[in-house]
Amino acid sequence: MNQNLEDTINRKERPVFRSEGERRIAYFLDSNSIKYQYEPGVLVNSNHDKPRIWYPDFYLPEFGTYIEYYGLAGLRNYDNGIKKKESVYSQIGLDVISVYPWMLTENWQQYVMKELKRNTIRRYRNLMKKPCWSKYKQNKYNHFTHSLTTQRYHQGINKHY
Numbered sequence: 412m413n414q415n416l417e418d419t420i421n422r423k424e425r426p427v428f429r430s431e432g433e434r435r436i437a438y439f440l441d442s443n444s445i446k447y448q449y450e451p452g453v454l455v456n457s458n459h460d461k462p463r464i465w466y467p468d469f470y471l472p473e474f475g476t477y478i479e480y481y482g483l484a485g486l487r488n489y490d491n492g493i494k495k496k497e498s499v500y501s502q503i504g505l506d507v508i509s510v511y512p513w514m515l516t517e518n519w520q521q522y523v524m525k526e527l528k529r530n531t532i533r534r535y536r537n538l539m540k541k542p543c544w545s546k547y548k549q550n551k552y553n554h555f556t557h558s559l560t561t562q563r564y565h566q567g568i569n570k571h572y
Contacts, residue, residue: 426450430482432515433468439520440469447471447478455499465496467507476506476530478523484511506530 426449428434433449440447450466469478479496483489493509500507508526510519538544 432480432482432512435515436469436478436480436510445471446473455503474527474531476508476527478508478510480510482512
């Protein structure tokens with residue numbers, strides 16, 4: 412891991428958050444011992460624009476997931492920006508959990524944890540589909556069936572004596 416990223420993740424002092432919603436998310440992450448980096452720069456290259464650096468609110472390195480708090484949702488121009496961000500994040504394959512202000516009155520913590528679980532399970536399933544794993548599983552299966560066949564062969568020989 413990049414030393415600067417590691418230092419940022421492990422630092423003890425709290426960054427200055429841009430909103431109360433971000434502060435609440437950070438406290439939630441801290442209280443669950445979930446490491447995060449606040450506003451990491453991400454190179455974004457969408458089909459329509461030249462490459463830019465965007466700053467999602469939180470990056471959770473243990474989960475390869477970002478959290479974006481849309482604190483001004485409900486304002487027309489801001490909502491258009493949300494749609495663009497979510498579209499670009501999807502295009503480039505970033506896992507981003509969107510949190511909106513009205514969610515903070517509900518059980519948003521459970522929502523975040525469910526999304527982290529869903530992303531983690533999806534990533535694991537994608538990993539298991541890779542050719543390396545199918546070969547490993549096949550070799551493991553072949554070894555298992557070979558062992559059974561050998562066992563049965565030896566059991567058959569022992570019966571004759």
